[in-house]
Amino acid sequence: MTLRSRLVAFAAVLVLVVAGTILFVLQVRRERERAAAAAPPVAVTDLATVTRQPHLIFRSTAIGDDYGRVAAVPLGDPSGPRAFTGASCDRVYAHRDEAVCLYSKPGLVTTYQAEVLGADWAVRRSLPLAGVPSRTRLSPDGAWAATTTFVSGHAYSTPGAFSTETLVTPLGAGGGKSLNLETDFKLYVGGRRNTARNRNLWGVTFTGDGDHFYATAASGDKTWLVRGSLKTRELTALRADAECPSLSPDGTRVAFKTRNGQAEGQWTIAVHDLASGAVTLLAEKHSVDDQIEWLDDEQVLYGLPRSGSGPSASDVWVVPADGTGSPRLFVADAWSPAVVR
Amino acid sequence: MYITIRDRPAENRAAGPKARVATTVVLLGVVSLLTDVSSEMVTAVLPLYMTAELGLSLLAYGVVDGLYQGVSALVRIFGGYLNDRTNRPKWVAVFGYGISALSRIALIPAHGFAAITGVVTADRLGKGFRTAPRDALIADASDPAVLGRAFGVHRTLDTIGAALGPLAAFGLLLLVPSGYTSVFVASFGFGLLGVAVLVLFVPDRRTAGGGLPARRLFAELLSPRLRRPLLAAGLLGLLTVSDGFLYLSLQHSGGFAASWFPLLYVGTNLVYLSLAIPLGRLSDRVGRARVFVGGHLALLLTYLVAGGSGGGLIATLVALALLGAYYAATDGVLPALISKRVPAAARGSGIAAAQTVVVLARFAVSLAFAALWEGIGPQSALYLAAGLLVVGIGAAAWLLKGIDA
Numbered sequence: 186m187t188l189r190s191r192l193v194a195f196a197a198v199l200v201l202v203v204a205g206t207i208l209f210v211l212q213v214r215r216e217r218e219r220a221a222a223a224a225p226p227v228a229v230t231d232l233a234t235v236t237r238q239p240h241l242i243f244r245s246t247a248i249g250d251d252y253g254r255v256a257a258v259p260l261g262d263p264s265g266p267r268a269f270t271g272a273s274c275d276r277v278y279a280h281r282d283e284a285v286c287l288y289s290k291p292g293l294v295t296t297y298q299a300e301v302l303g304a305d306w307a308v309r310r311s312l313p314l315a316g317v318p319s320r321t322r323l324s325p326d327g328a329w330a331a332t333t334t335f336v337s338g339h340a341y342s343t344p345g346a347f348s349t350e351t352l353v354t355p356l357g358a359g360g361g362k363s364l365n366l367e368t369d370f371k372l373y374v375g376g377r378r379n380t381a382r383n384r385n386l387w388g389v390t391f392t393g394d395g396d397h398f399y400a401t402a403a404s405g406d407k408t409w410l411v412r413g414s415l416k417t418r419e420l421t422a423l424r425a426d427a428e429c430p431s432l433s434p435d436g437t438r439v440a441f442k443t444r445n446g447q448a449e450g451q452w453t454i455a456v457h458d459l460a461s462g463a464v465t466l467l468a469e470k471h472s473v474d475d476q477i478e479w480l481d482d483e484q485v486l487y488g489l490p491r492s493g494s495g496p497s498a499s500d501v502w503v504v505p506a507d508g509t510g511s512p513r514l515f516v517a518d519a520w521s522p523a524v525v526r
Numbered sequence: 527m528y529i530t531i532r533d534r535p536a537e538n539r540a541a542g543p544k545a546r547v548a549t550t551v552v553l554l555g556v557v558s559l560l561t562d563v564s565s566e567m568v569t570a571v572l573p574l575y576m577t578a579e580l581g582l583s584l585l586a587y588g589v590v591d592g593l594y595q596g597v598s599a600l601v602r603i604f605g606g607y608l609n610d611r612t613n614r615p616k617w618v619a620v621f622g623y624g625i626s627a628l629s630r631i632a633l634i635p636a637h638g639f640a641a642i643t644g645v646v647t648a649d650r651l652g653k654g655f656r657t658a659p660r661d662a663l664i665a666d667a668s669d670p671a672v673l674g675r676a677f678g679v680h681r682t683l684d685t686i687g688a689a690l691g692p693l694a695a696f697g698l699l700l701l702v703p704s705g706y707t708s709v710f711v712a713s714f715g716f717g718l719l720g721v722a723v724l725v726l727f728v729p730d731r732r733t734a735g736g737g738l739p740a741r742r743l744f745a746e747l748l749s750p751r752l753r754r755p756l757l758a759a760g761l762l763g764l765l766t767v768s769d770g771f772l773y774l775s776l777q778h779s780g781g782f783a784a785s786w787f788p789l790l791y792v793g794t795n796l797v798y799l800s801l802a803i804p805l806g807r808l809s810d811r812v813g814r815a816r817v818f819v820g821g822h823l824a825l826l827l828t829y830l831v832a833g834g835s836g837g838g839l840i841a842t843l844v845a846l847a848l849l850g851a852y853y854a855a856t857d858g859v860l861p862a863l864i865s866k867r868v869p870a871a872a873r874g875s876g877i878a879a880a881q882t883v884v885v886l887a888r889f890a891v892s893l894a895f896a897a898l899w900e901g902i903g904p905q906s907a908l909y910l911a912a913g914l915l916v917v918g919i920g921a922a923a924w925l926l927k928g929i930d931a
Contacts, residue, residue, distance in 0.1 A: 209711045
């Protein structure tokens, strides 16, 4: 081939690639508009009416303009009309009149934000946030907020690059500095102090006593359910192979996800009885990668990505906490559930 | 920036240090630039895509990140062997660049954890295949007297691509919110353009010799000419702490580095791309072995700064600059050093052998260093590594003595 014909061939490839990409992007935008227009309209109701009764706060993933917005449904009618708030979050947790919201702000350099929202869903306070949002919880008395983010290294690095950052921040009037679970707390496993530098901590759930909490500790390829104290700044391992704990409303059991001998990236959900140490595997057969939320003392809620229908589609499911029964759809097009009574 | 596009046949051995960098080298640089835009676009959005869009956890991402590092090292030597066996470096490289480009389009239907690990593995396999034949092509097309500069030009273009990729990806996400599919399609487009430049413009040089049989190739790799540089590269590789740990050490000491963690690698890349050509030229003048060993002195200083600092702004910037200088003085200089020591027929394997030795040594040491890091803490671990590196640099300097002559 002569240089001339090669240049012509390259110009053709260039035009095809550029035109193809532009057409694809335009097509995606157009299809989104069409899908938004064609999507069965989400039945919407009044927020004040919903939040007066026991309700579920979640991130709505229904296609349309309200995608990613925080919404509420009554616990009595979870598949009924949803009420939208003004907040948009990747991860949300709420109590009556208080919520914590983690989100990413896309930009040339994508940044991440964490905010405490008040009763009117307006920003009351900003929290530090270093990476991709993952988990968040409020303590029952509203005095503490916990956030877990994913801080990643880059390219040339090898092990040790994967890292989470979990902060607990006092929300009281006095405020105060955030505590970092990794650096401000001592970790004990089997009675011995663990000083591993590659330890990671994530997924906090608070007890009602204003001091204790449960979380995940990891070092190397091991994970533990740990119980921590804000006063003594100590974390003690309770059992191995347990991640993203969630304390039941009556404070007697912890639901968590466990590898349980499965492949990397596969988890089963289980419940650990704090008094007896007995563990019950729940009936959900799909791999669950979420921090579980208790609907009441008998049932748990969790998000599942909806396979086959493209990314970003997810639903919230419910399953009995005693290993019996079978999972059932609780709220479609939803993620990051929080029960508010 | 110093890039001159002017064709000067490689056979012109008399050209001396003033010779221009061959067009083939610049073209291969452009191929790498386009491919790096393509791959860094994906790397930049993958954590968000996996966690925010697919609802996968952090740990799942950690596994994928590990795959990114590990896979390519092992196929590299096979790529080098294939290159020397078939004697068609261009087409081996096309195969490698091709798989990586195709893997982007596979990301669109890949929604689960297993599918994504598969795609990432394919991408890395492609990288493993293409590196050695590409470096062999650069060596073949260049005047040996300016080989250091030629590799410098190539690595500069390559790193520019790596810096532009994330900007392109996040720019596109601004246009199409949550439009990860669009990012993958655009990334595929860039990858395709890279392959097109390679196929259409890079000459299909056949390296000398008719494809070495495996046994002779093996003998060549163990020959005294290569034994010393391979030993030196392996020894220094064993004393190279992965920069993930250096970043973590800066971050753990708090302060500036903690809040700017994601930008640390950008700083390293900027220094790398601005120093790759000057240090490549320096290596042509004063000797590649000298610059290669000197680069490890910069690494030694990095350990001391990262170990001794409180994570302040100045210390962080100094550490990043030193780390970038280390990459600039070693990454392109090593293949330049090796190319001269092996006959053209075994060049791909020779370069691949050196790169594999370095990557495997670094991988082994990162496991050992992780244990050290846990045992005695980051500061002592870095100081210990620095002490060992002093000895290693001395030994490497002795092994490489007279090699530039």
